Amino acid sequence: MNLIQEDWWAQAQADDNAVILDVRTEEECLDGIIPGALNIDIYKGQGFIYQVDELDKSKNYYVYCKAGGRSAQACHIMNQMGFAHTYNLMGGFSEWEGPIEEK
Structure with missing residues (x-):
């Protein structure tokens, strides 16, 4: 499911069962990551x-x-592997306006 940034972050913060997954390269992560x-x-x-x-x-x-x-x-691959709930951040890290931590 595609979510805009505000919904994606709010839902992740309210979800006790949430895992935030960054699928970028190690080099891209040097720009910072979403906390956790x-x-x-x-x-x-x-x-x-x-x-x-x-x-x-x-x-x-x-x-x-x-x-x-x-x-x-x-998300598509994970759904095929049996993950029932995956949420894609539309616009990705390049448009992220939330908190960032250094890797």
């Missing part, structure tokens, strides 16, 4: 699949990348 985010690079292909498969499928995943494309793809 777990980073799994979608460009790692099968490595991404293996790492995601180890995650708890009962959690709700709030996924972002730089612009929203890779995170939408990650």
Whole structure:
């Protein structure tokens, strides 16, 4: 499900079962990350699949990348793998106006 920034962040903050997932590259994460985010690079292909498969499928995943494309793809992959609740941040980190922490 695609959510605009305000809804994505508000819903993630109110969700006791939330996991924030950053699917950008390690280099992109040097620009900062959304606080508490777990980073799994979608460009790692099968490595991404293996790492995601180890995650708890009962959690709700709030996924972002730089612009929203890779995170939408990650949500689609995760849904196919049995993750019921994935939320894509529209516009991604490049349009993020919320809190940022240094990696």
